[in-house]
Amino acid sequence: MTSEKSQEVFVYLQLPQSQEVVTVGKLAWRPLPFDRGLGEFVYGRKYLERAAKERLPSLDPLALPLEARRFAFDKLGGLPSVIRDASPDYWGRLVIARQHRGSALTEIDYLLGSPEDRAGALSFGLSPTPPAPVRQFNRTVHLEELLAEAWRLQNEPDYVPSDRHLAAQVDGALRPGTSMGGARPKVVVEDDEGLWLAKFPAKNDMLNYPRVEHGTLLLAQAAGLATPVSRLVSVAGSDLLLVKRFDRRPVAGGYQRAMMASGLTILGAEESREASTLADGSSLWSYPVLVSRLALWSSDPTADAHELFRRMAFNTMVTNDDDHPRNHAVVNWGSGWRLSPAYDLVPTNRVAQDERFLSLDVGMQGRVASRTNLLSRCELFRLSQDQARAMLTSMESVVRRWQVYFAKAGVSDADLAQLAGAFLYPGYSRDVAS
Ligand SMILES: Nc1ncnc2c1ncn2[C@@H]1O[C@H](COP(=O)(O)OP(=O)(O)O)[C@@H](O)[C@H]1O
Numbered sequence: 049m050t051s052e053k054s055q056e057v058f059v060y061l062q063l064p065q066s067q068e069v070v071t072v073g074k075l076a077w078r079p080l081p082f083d084r085g086l087g088e089f090v091y092g093r094k095y096l097e098r099a100a101k102e103r104l105p106s107l108d109p110l111a112l113p114l115e116a117r118r119f120a121f122d123k124l125g126g127l128p129s130v131i132r133d134a135s136p137d138y139w140g141r142l143v144i145a146r147q148h149r150g151s152a153l154t155e156i157d158y159l160l161g162s163p164e165d166r167a168g169a170l171s172f173g174l175s176p177t178p179p180a181p182v183r184q185f186n187r188t189v190h191l192e193e194l195l196a197e198a199w200r201l202q203n204e205p206d207y208v209p210s211d212r213h214l215a216a217q218v219d220g221a222l223r224p225g226t227s228m229g230g231a232r233p234k235v236v237v238e239d240d241e242g243l244w245l246a247k248f249p250a251k252n253d254m255l256n257y258p259r260v261e262h263g264t265l266l267l268a269q270a271a272g273l274a275t276p277v278s279r280l281v282s283v284a285g286s287d288l289l290l291v292k293r294f295d296r297r298p299v300a301g302g303y304q305r306a307m308m309a310s311g312l313t314i315l316g317a318e319e320s321r322e323a324s325t326l327a328d329g330s331s332l333w334s335y336p337v338l339v340s341r342l343a344l345w346s347s348d349p350t351a352d353a354h355e356l357f358r359r360m361a362f363n364t365m366v367t368n369d370d371d372h373p374r375n376h377a378v379v380n381w382g383s384g385w386r387l388s389p390a391y392d393l394v395p396t397n398r399v400a401q402d403e404r405f406l407s408l409d410v411g412m413q414g415r416v417a418s419r420t421n422l423l424s425r426c427e428l429f430r431l432s433q434d435q436a437r438a439m440l441t442s443m444e445s446v447v448r449r450w451q452v453y454f455a456k457a458g459v460s461d462a463d464l465a466q467l468a469g470a471f472l473y474p475g476y477s478r479d480v481a482s
């Protein structure tokens with residue numbers, strides 16, 4: 049049940065290429081029946097003036113242009129989508145909900161209750177003036193305690209990660225949780241190179257996902273995708289994957305932050321495919337729609353269209369069918385929005401051999417994961433048929449050698465055998481004339 053209160057939060061932005069945090073505007077939120085909410089965002093007058101002088105960015109060029117008016121939102125719980133992108137998903141919410149011991153939490157409570165390691169450059173608070181940027185993060189040496197913490201959270205329904213409990217173990221240095229999105233257990237950690245997203249094994253995992261994801265990132269990079277640096281670490285007998293944060297840059301005295309928006313925001317879509325269906329029956333959950341709207345955001349639409357095509361093709365070739373809109377993003381370091389490096393790439397072996405489906409539409413045959421479907425709308429990705437074919441052929445030759453990259457990641461023989469059917473399954477090229 050949602051509580052009945054109306055709430056207001058100030059929205060702060062750490063300016064690109066700077067450590068200065070400014071107040072951008074205010075979000076007023078009130079609950080609506082059936083667990084819905086209505087949010088109204090207004091830019092602050094000072095921000096609008098400064099933005100005009102210094103060419104500062106809007107939060108979202110389509111939904112929140114730099115204008116002195118009220119913007120209303122009744123989708124996504126009443127949050128502007130780009131603000132929802134800065135809020136935690138399943139895992140981060142679980143941590144916050146446990147800390148609040150079951151009291152009803154609103155979307156605004158999640159924004160306010162999450163630690164300051166969230167994706168992108170936004171933060172939130174009750175004061176009209178922004179707090180100083182956060183400089184303290186969990187260090188990689190605390191991963192063992194954090195892993196134990198994550199484990200208890202999954203296994204003990206009543207377990208409450210309290211600061212006091214954790215403080216006893218590590219001298220107050222440990223900050224629980226993370227506001228990063230996604231469903232799998234994770235935490236943000238720092239070492240001398242910068243900030244990393246540490247992805248843990250999860251309860252009920254059938255495969256060693258940290259190793260599998262690392263192998264997939266290596267394969268993706270070999271296939272020509274832009275990927276973040278990643279590495280495996282072993283902690284208390286468990287393998288963890290560290291993925292370098294692509295929205296943070298260490299600088300003297302702290303970090304610069306890139307603004308970030310998810311594919312869901314670019315699409316203007318809802319949380320589910322069904323709810324994102326248009327009157328003509330088509331869905332906004334679609335790569336062709338994503339590439340068209342990306343052109344309205346990107347400062348290099350052609351390069352980003354080609355990169356998005358490669359990602360869609362890669363997901364098709366490895367059966368990464370968890371390629372939903374929040375597993376795509378754009379970042380802005382101050383000189384415009386660009387597609388972020390690829391992330392959350394995980395192959396899945398399905399029983400079906402004839403036909404498999406991605407989360408998003410691929411082409412004329414909807415979500416079908418096949419070479420023909422990939423080629424069917426390639427011109428929308430600014431590629432001729434010949435260019436697209438050449439790209440697919442060269443990627444296929446890399447993906448065929450997937451075992452080389454998975455061996456580098458130390459994926460076990462048992463996991464290799466489990467996954468073999470994920471790569472270039474028979475239906476991928478079934479209807480291709482040879
Ligand atoms: N390397 C990264 N740098 C910055 N943000 C990231 C990075 N990888 C993922 N993210 C953000 O964190 C969220 C969760 O990560 P993801 O790998 O998708 O986890 P999950 O497997 O739980 O879905 C993503 O939706 C994205 O917003």
Ligand SMILES: [Mg+2]
Nearest residue numbers: 230374375392
């Ligand atoms: Mg994800």
